[in-house]
Amino acid sequence: MALHLALDLHGATLGDLEALVSAARSAGAEDSSAIDVDTQNLTLSVRAHSPRRSAPEAAGQPHSGVGEAAVRSVIDILTGRQEPPRR
Structure with a gap:
């Protein structure tokens, strides 16, 4: 499954x-993943092809949901329901 952000x-x-x-x-994109820039619509996008799994998760232990929470947080930020974290 691919995820397009x-x-x-x-x-x-x-x-x-x-x-x-x-x-x-969090969704599985590697540091070497290509970033696409659409200059006509001024968007930046990246594709993650499969979630990264640590060894315990691959062995069948349930995952923590951190990746899902990160994706939901990004959706909330982009839709205006949440402010991005400030440092």
Whole structure:
């Protein structure tokens, strides 16, 4: 299963970009994953092809849901229901 994450660059903040990168990594994107930039629509996107699993999860132990929480957080930020984390 592939997951496609995109960020509208109109008014995007560094926090928005950090949230996109965090969600992509949680969803299984590798550091070598290609980033697509659509200059016509000013969007940045990345695809994650399969979630990363640690050895205990691969052995059948239930996962913590951190990846799902990260994706939901990004969705909330991008839809305006939540403010991005500030440092």
